[in-house]
Amino acid sequence: MKTGQEYIDSLRQLKTELYFMGERIENIVDNPYIRPHINTAALTYDMAFDPEFMDLAVATSNLTGEKINRFTHIQQSKDDMVKKSKFLRAIGQKTGTCFQRCVGWDAMNSVYSVSFEIDKKYGTNYHARACDYVKYIQQNDLMVVGGMTDPKGDRGLPPHKQPDPDLFVHVVETREDGIIVRGAKAHQTGAANSHEILVMPTVAMKPEDKEYAVSFALPLDTPGVMLIFGRQTNDERKLGTLDQGNPTYGVVGGEALVVFNDAFVPWERVFMFGETEFVGMMVERFATYHRQNYGACKAGVIDVLIGATALMADYNGVTKASHIKDKIIEMVLMNETMHASSLAAGYESRALPAGNYYPHTTYANITKQNITRYHYEICRLAHDITGGFIATLPSEKDLEDPVTGPIIKKYFQGNANVPAMDRIKMGRLIENATGGTSLVESMHGAGSPQAQRVMLLRDANLERLKELAKNVCGIDCEKEE
Amino acid sequence: MKIGIKYCGGCNPVINRKRLVKQVMQQLPDDVSYEYFDFNDCDVVLVVNGCSIACAEVPSGKDIIMVAGPTIDGWEYPEDKLADKVIEKWSAR
Structure with missing residues (x-):
């Protein structure tokens, strides 16, 4: 190694x-x-x-x-x-x-x-x-x-x-x-x-x-x-x-x-x-393997983002507000849901003819489909809690400037117990982690959302589900043994 | 005396594993040595799992002290008491 x-x-x-x-x-x-x-x-x-x-x-x-x-x-x-x-x-x-x-x-x-x-x-x-x-x-x-x-x-x-x-x-x-x-x-x-x-x-x-x-x-x-x-x-x-x-x-x-x-x-x-x-098989194999990952790597990345957002709530002095807590709960809920489906894809994996293991296709596709939605929503909540200053922060060169630097630190101070620089650094982390390239990657990496939906419908076996409904209602159909 | 330190993979630890091990080491005698890779010669292995799932691969045939998140051998403790409890377990051996 x-x-x-x-x-x-x-x-x-x-x-x-x-x-x-x-x-x-x-x-x-x-x-x-x-x-x-x-x-x-x-x-x-x-x-x-x-x-x-x-x-x-x-x-x-x-x-x-x-x-x-x-x-x-x-x-x-x-x-x-x-x-x-x-x-x-x-x-x-x-x-x-x-x-x-x-x-x-x-x-x-x-x-x-x-x-x-x-x-x-x-x-x-x-x-x-x-x-x-x-x-x-x-x-x-x-x-x-x-x-x-x-x-x-x-x-x-x-x-x-x-x-x-x-x-x-x-x-x-x-x-x-x-x-x-x-x-x-x-x-x-x-x-x-x-x-x-x-x-x-x-x-x-x-x-x-x-x-x-x-x-x-x-x-x-x-x-x-x-x-x-x-x-x-x-x-x-x-x-x-x-x-x-x-x-x-x-x-x-x-x-x-x-x-x-x-x-x-x-x-x-x-x-x-x-x-x-065999081309379709290869495409599907790769897509499924890769879609499982998004509820894992992104979960770790979002752990950092949730931590940064919670810190911003501390730095802004709003930690105790009930709506802030509720929004952070929502972020955790979405993130752990994504990781749970990634883990499920692994726990329900199966051996292929070559002997290597392969994720559960539905759970892997659910994982990726949720990322295309939840990552955006989590970033929206991060912006909501953090505040608009991440979009208007002066540059690091202005922070280093002897004239403007002290003024920026004075007016970007939040909670008096936290250095203004910590608040600015955390704001920059959130700004960069929640915009442009990172979100588009969550949307299209490992396949665009519709690709997952096609596989979800294919694997849903709707005909069997219809039979289940008919059986429950007593509508004439082949009874399950 | 040689003590093995075996960590889980650290996917999402709810305790600070490294800090716990450091606190344990600070309380152990200076002549204790530590091993992270090969546990064959270890008298005791401290297995440090980040959470209660306890997925670390446990070395077989060894005397084990098992930390799993905020628990030791299934009993829950505040994180700042875990090191003391590990020392208690070690001293009782």
């Missing part, structure tokens, strides 16, 4: 082609726009060596029998699926933001399972390749970005009918030693500071989409792979400290567009090619 420092050192060895704000970024590690996301990921490495967290942070590989960072683990039991949820909450409580590594973790579990089932039908050897790949990731403790979301172009058209054929990742050439791929993956959390990308298709496909039915892995510094790092709300504040709100770990995970400009993939890193009937 790597420590956080070893992880950061390993990033310095990469030659990832990354662009941001109109220029090529040669030194990604020390770039102030990216560094907070690196610090967050580094913590996931350090926690595996911390006695306070290693019970969750370390797992035993089913492939090698070695101790590994849990973020590289293939889920072996219900206990693993519960520990996943608990581990993510623990990290969220320490960072107050996204720590990025769960995407690749879920991608590995999805590819591991689906490759097994493709092999059973076609006699291919994808699963052995997937196992070798996972072993490589585990033994080198690498960070993998899970590449699912294509740009998709016209959402009403399948991949092969898009006017621009590159709007879904596809194979443009088949060679004796591998394939050449072209296209892009959007919203790739943690891509700037990952070692590898594990690509999966993004929508169910028909036989006409064969060239798009492809899953593969590549180092992110492979020739032909380029990244364009995305802007965040308020991201120029990363050039300072206090105004960031969460200066060490930042906001969300740092997303990028990952482009494949005719990149070469050797066969040993191809885990699906052309088996269109």
Whole structure:
């Protein structure tokens, strides 16, 4: 296993082609726009060596029998699926933001399972390749970005009918030693500071989409792979400290567009090619694994937000007001509901044919659906309790200024027992944690809300529920034994 | 004497686990040593769970003092008394 420092050192060895704000970024590690996301990921490495967290942070590989960072683990039991949820909450409580590594973790579990089932039908050897790949990731403790979301172009058209054929990742050439791929993956959390990308298709496909039915892995510094790092709300504040709100770990995970400009993939890193009937399965596997997470990582992040809001109530001198207590109760209620459904998805998980465990699909989808609502509502309550000053606070430069600084501290003083700077810092944390990028991520990460609703309806088995109602009313139907 | 310190994974602790262990250490004799990883040579293992679910993997075949949130062996105490109670348990051995 790597420590956080070893992880950061390993990033310095990469030659990832990354662009941001109109220029090529040669030194990604020390770039102030990216560094907070690196610090967050580094913590996931350090926690595996911390006695306070290693019970969750370390797992035993089913492939090698070695101790590994849990973020590289293939889920072996219900206990693993519960520990996943608990581990993510623990990290969220320490960072107050996204720590990025769960995407690749879920991608590995999805590819591991689906490759097994493709092999059973076609006699291919994808699963052995997937196992070798996972072993490589585990033994080198690498960070993998899970590449699912294509740009998709016209959402009403399948991949092969898009006017621009590159709007879904596809194979443009088949060679004796591998394939050449072209296209892009959007919203790739943690891509700037990952070692590898594990690509999966993004929508169910028909036989006409064969060239798009492809899953593969590549180092992110492979020739032909380029990244364009995305802007965040308020991201120029990363050039300072206090105004960031969460200066060490930042906001969300740092997303990028990952482009494949005719990149070469050797066969040993191809885990699906052309088996269109398995694409829907792979998409669903990844989505379900990932949706469970949102009631875990976000629960930890929201724990920090609830704490910050309760502190603001103290700093504002309104802790005893009954409506403040009631609003904080509401925040706790929503947060624990989300975590409970994430845990339920783990406790009710099941073994797949490949042997790895898979969350309960309904509970995982409920978890994510609730996040798309509750996170917004929790942020609304945080704004309500905190007050409007988080939207009008002067900058940290004005705070440092000898003329304006003392005046700001005088007029932003709340409870006299609390330094004005503490109130300002907490206000900045709440401002940054509750706006723009972080909320949109909760809405669309792991799939937009309608995607969860489709799965909820499919799994609800309405016909059986109708029969139950008929039975209760005595309406003629086949009686249950 | 060697005491093992085994933490749960800390997903959502309701007590400050690290502070509790520090308070226990302050009350134990100076010649006591501590082990966090390999409990084979430990005389006693203090298992520190952050909440009453007590999900920490407990080392087998060892003399255990079990903290689970605000409880020790199922009995509830104020958090600021937990260290004293751990010392009582340890002294009784």
